[in-house]
Structure formats: structure tokens, C-alpha cells
Amino acid sequence: MLFPSSIALAALSLASVSNGLNILMSNDDGFGSGNLRELYKILKADGHDVWIVAPATDQSGQGGRSDFSKLANLTAPSEFNLIPAGAPAIGPDPIDNQIWYYNGTPAACVFVGLDYVLPRYGSFKTPDLVVSGPNFGTNLGPFLYTLSGTMGATYAAVGRSIPGIAFSGSNPSVPYFNVTNATNQATWTAEVSAKVIKSFIDATPKGQAIFPLGYGANVNIPPLNASYTNPPIFKTRLTGNADTDLAAWNETTKTFHYANLEPQAAGINACINGDCNLPGETYVVEGGGVSVSIFTVDYDAPLNPYTTMVYNKLNGIATNATTPSRRKFKRSSVYTHP
Numbered sequence: 001m002l003f004p005s006s007i008a009l010a011a012l013s014l015a016s017v018s019n020g021l022n023i024l025m026s027n028d029d030g031f032g033s034g035n036l037r038e039l040y041k042i043l044k045a046d047g048h049d050v051w052i053v054a055p056a057t058d059q060s061g062q063g064g065r066s067d068f069s070k071l072a073n074l075t076a077p078s079e080f081n082l083i084p085a086g087a088p089a090i091g092p093d094p095i096d097n098q099i100w101y102y103n104g105t106p107a108a109c110v111f112v113g114l115d116y117v118l119p120r121y122g123s124f125k126t127p128d129l130v131v132s133g134p135n136f137g138t139n140l141g142p143f144l145y146t147l148s149g150t151m152g153a154t155y156a157a158v159g160r161s162i163p164g165i166a167f168s169g170s171n172p173s174v175p176y177f178n179v180t181n182a183t184n185q186a187t188w189t190a191e192v193s194a195k196v197i198k199s200f201i202d203a204t205p206k207g208q209a210i211f212p213l214g215y216g217a218n219v220n221i222p223p224l225n226a227s228y229t230n231p232p233i234f235k236t237r238l239t240g241n242a243d244t245d246l247a248a249w250n251e252t253t254k255t256f257h258y259a260n261l262e263p264q265a266a267g268i269n270a271c272i273n274g275d276c277n278l279p280g281e282t283y284v285v286e287g288g289g290v291s292v293s294i295f296t297v298d299y300d301a302p303l304n305p306y307t308t309m310v311y312n313k314l315n316g317i318a319t320n321a322t323t324p325s326r327r328k329f330k331r332s333s334v335y336t337h338p
């Protein structure tokens with residue numbers, strides 16, 4: 001039987017809204033990114049309440065650095081001239097007040113989102129999920145984990161007890177206003193990202209956090225094209241065929257630039273945590289697959305004979321006590337920030 005289309009639509013939207021999450025998005029490419037805004041649109045259409053707090057300018061390569069603007073105003077226009085010089089260093093997008101720019105690093109944007117934008121202006125205060133990206137370009141392996149601002153925004157959120165997922169695509173930079181149809185790399189990359197998010201959400205009982213405390217995910221997406229929009233998805237690990245850098249010296253310019261170390265370093269590829277049978281994310285994405293690696297922000301070495309051996313080298317100077325006596329100094333006397 002045929003329903004009047006408005007009733008069918010209402011039923012559909014009710015069904016999706018009931019699963020709706022409160023989501024904070026960020027990235028490192030800036031708040032005008034086509035990838036970011038395509039995923040924002042899809043997540044909203046899927047019934048989630050989505051807010052963006054993202055850098056005013058490209059903040060790639062900042063890792064987890066949390067750098068706040070020293071000035072109340074922008075000294076230069078934001079990316080793509082969306083916001084003029086002299087405007088406040090933080091504010092809403094001119095055409096969408098759920099999208100905010102801030103003149104800081106990606107991790108700083110997440111903190112500003114959690115501690116300023118959402119509490120003061122948001123339709124919710126604490127997100128159920130932080131989504132970063134999709135980045136323009138992949139972030140594969142532990143070296144990029146620490147270097148990438150996409151990752152930095154993600155592990156900043158995980159440290160704040162909020163599940164975080166980083167997405168990185170293989171497409172070149174495109175401003176959101178140049179994405180004018182649904183058959184382009186930014187939209188395909190966002191669609192694959194949304195599919196991964198949906199799987200995590202759909203498999204989580206209502207009211208439960210999608211990840212345990214301290215957990216996050218790193219998702220990388222291969223190059224897509226009109227006949228390759230639905231690549232296979234693999235459970236992966238960060239290590240395994242991962243690259244790290246070397247300092248390459250240029251005799252002409254007398255400067256260094258980075259280059260991938262060949263052959264790949266053993267140190268960055270040692271499988272210490274996680275399932276060593278899973279393929280490395282670098283390998284999977286190079287083969288045209290989507291990688292999904294699960295990480296934790298507990299960077300402690302696992303309890304095993306190697307760790308014990310290393311700790312034992314301190315036996316002459318350190319105690320083994322598992323419950324040390326309280327430190328004798330006040331927290332405020334500890335010098336924690338440069």
C-alpha cells in the first residue's frame with residue numbers, strides 16, 4: 001500500500017532521530033573543508049545533532065598540540081576568506097551557527113568546543129562522540145598518529161572521556177563551496193566515513209558509550225572514484241608496514257626536508273600491543289582498502305617479560321611499591337606547562 005509521502009518521511013525521520021547522537025566534529029584542514037562539511041551533512045541527515053568547532057586556518061601537522069590564540073581577533077582572513085581579518089578569533093560560520101571556527105590548533109578546537117562553544121551555545125553540553133576529519137590525505141601508522149592534527153583532535157577528546165574517531169581520506173583539498181554535486185571524492189569519502197560511524201553506533205545498545213573509556217579509532221580511506229565508492233573495510237592495527245621519517249639534507253638549499261625511511265623501520269613496526277595477526281593500516285590502504293585501527297590513550301607498556309626486564313634496571317634506585325606514599329608536594333607547585 002502507498003503512504004502519503006509526508007507520513008512516510010515523518011516515519012523515516014522518527015526512526016533515524018531515535019538513534020541520534022550528539023556529535024562534535026573538528027579537523028585540522030580548517031572549518032571550510034569540503035570533506036568535513038560533507039560528513040557533517042550526512043551525519044545530520046542520519047538524525048544526529050552535529051556541531052563543528054574547527055580551525056580558522058589549515059592546522060595540519062600540529063599533532064595533539066593545544067595552542068590557543070593569544071589575540072581576541074583574527075589578524076588575517078580565515079581560510080577561503082570565509083571570515084575577514086579583524087573578526088573575533090572565535091565565532092560561528094556566517095551561514096550555519098552550528099559550525100564554529102576558532103584560531104587555534106585542532107586539539108585546542110576540541111577543548112574550546114567542549115568548554116566554551118557547546119556549554120554556551122550548543123543544543124547539548126557533552127558530545128557522545130567526537131569525529132575528526134575526514135582529512136585531506138591519509139594518516140597511517142604511529143608516526144602520523146602523533147604528527148597529525150586530525151589524530152590530535154581525536155586523542156584530545158578520548159583523553160576527555162569522549163569516544164573519538166579520526167577519518168583521513170586520499171583526496172586533495174577542496175573548499176566546501178566547491179563541492180556542488182554528490183559525485184566527487186569529498187562526498188564519497190564522507191559516505192564511507194559515515195558507514196563506519198553507523199556501524200559503531202548501530203552495534204551499541206542505546207545509552208551506552210560507543211567505546212570504552214580511553215579508546216578511539218583511526219580510519220583511513222583509499223583513493224575513490226565513480227566506479228570505486230564502496231571499498232572493502234578491514235580491521236587493522238597501527239603498526240605493520242608503517243613509515244617513519246628521516247631528515248633528508250639538500251646540499252643546494254642547505255635545508256632538511258622529510259622523506260620516508262627505506263626500508264621501513266623496525267621500531268615503528270614492532271607489534272607490542274593489540275592483535276599482531278591484523279594487517280597494518282598502511283598496507284591495507286595501499287591495497288585499496290579502508291583501515292579501521294582501534295587505539296587507546298594508555299601509552300603504558302604492557303605487563304610482559306620485556307617490560308619487567310626494563311623496570312628491573314631501576315631496582316637499585318626505585319621502589320617496587322604498588323601503592324606509593326602520597327607525594328609530599330602540592331599539585332600546584334608542579335611545573336606542568338612551559
Ligand SMILES: *[C@@H]1O[C@H](CO)[C@@H](O)[C@H](O)[C@H]1NC(C)=O
Nearest residue numbers: 072073074085086087088089
Ligand atoms: C575585534 O573584534 C571585535 C568584535 O568584532 C571588534 O569590536 C573589535 O574592534 C576588534 N578589534 C580589533 C583590534 O580589530
Ligand SMILES: *[C@@H]1O[C@H](CO)[C@@H](O)[C@H](O)[C@H]1NC(C)=O
Nearest residue numbers: 080173174175176177178179
Ligand atoms: C573553487 O572552484 C573554482 C572554480 O572551479 C576555482 O577557480 C577555485 O580555485 C576553487 N577554489 C579553491 C580554493 O580550490
Ligand SMILES: *[C@@H]1O[C@H](CO)[C@@H](O)[C@H](O)[C@H]1NC(C)=O
Nearest residue numbers: 178179180181182183184185
Ligand atoms: C561533480 O563535481 C566535480 C567537481 O567537484 C566534477 O568533476 C564532476 O564532473 C561533477 N559531476 C557531475 C555529475 O556534475
Ligand SMILES: *[C@@H]1O[C@H](CO)[C@@H](O)[C@H](O)[C@H]1NC(C)=O
Nearest residue numbers: 222223224225226227228288
Ligand atoms: C578507480 O579505483 C579503482 C581502485 O583503486 C581502480 O582500480 C580503477 O582503475 C579506478 N578507476 C578510475 C577510472 O580511475
Ligand SMILES: *[C@@H]1O[C@H](CO)[C@@H](O)[C@H](O)[C@H]1NC(C)=O
Nearest residue numbers: 248249250251252253254257
Ligand atoms: C634540492 O633543492 C633544489 C632547489 O629547491 C631542488 O631543485 C633539488 O631537486 C633538491 N635536491 C634534492 C636531492 O632533493
Ligand SMILES: *[C@@H]1O[C@H](CO)[C@@H](O)[C@H](O)[C@H]1NC(C)=O
Nearest residue numbers: 308312315316318319320321
Ligand atoms: C623489586 O622486584 C624485583 C623483582 O621483580 C626484585 O629483584 C628487586 O629486588 C625488588 N626491589 C626491591 C627494592 O624490593
